[in-house]
């Protein structure tokens with residue numbers, strides 16, 4: 001696996017793959033601190049594409065002023081080993097200056113979607129995500145890019161952005177990977193103390209309760225939200241950010257929880273903000 005540091009190197013790699021005409025190029029954008037969830041994305045890319053690039057960049061523009069940019073886990077050596085073991089051909093790990101030249105003035109904003117769910121709680125977050133992913137897509141000229149369903153609102157923003165800008169990269173969404181006890185894998189789980197780790201299970205418990213109600217044909221989103229909030233109320237150490245039943249394309253609240261509805265939760269265990277979701281059947 002080769003390590004690339006500049007946009008020019010990534011573009012050159014991609015164009016060389018394209019010229020060889022041997023098959024599609026897959027991109028797996030990450031912020032590093034790779035875990036089994038990322039491994040599943042790289043494997044999905046490997047299975048679908050002839051060439052696979054993993055990107056590793058802790059993107060400063062998607063962090064708010066009081067968020068965890070400075071302490072976000074950085075585990076470069078382990079990330080390289082994991083990416084290579086899952087079949088990445090190249091790992092793109094640029095500097096901040098390489099992605100954001102000092103006088104950069106251009107940002108990408110997906111109006112409407114960017115201030116819903118996580119975008120509402122984290123103003124500017126999706127503008128940062130959309131901007132960096134656009135830059136990566138333009139540099140990599142990939143046929144497909146692989147993202148986790150855990151970041152479901154991010155998926156909506158990126159699908160819309162890719163469509164609006166006709167970027168030509170297909171967005172592939174891969175299932176949430178969970179620990180055996182149900183906690184969705186996240187690089188931020190590393191922040192949790194043992195007791196917060198137990199409290200964090202409230203998120204997946206709330207989603208299970210909702211899924212069970214839907215299996216009994218409960219389709220009223222208000223009832224589902226109340227049920228999920230009851231699970232959180234039973235664990236007062238966890239502070240809810242949002243509980244929402246929305247259309248996965250528009251992120252607008254639904255009137256009926258039809259199949260395909262995104263049921264999403266965000267909550268704090270200690271100072272760690274966690275998200276999780278399920279797509280209702």
Ligand code: PAF
Pocket residue numbers: 029030031057059062129132133151154
């Ligand atoms: O999902 C993430 O890890 C990040 O938001 C992404 C898509 C790599 C952009 O920085």
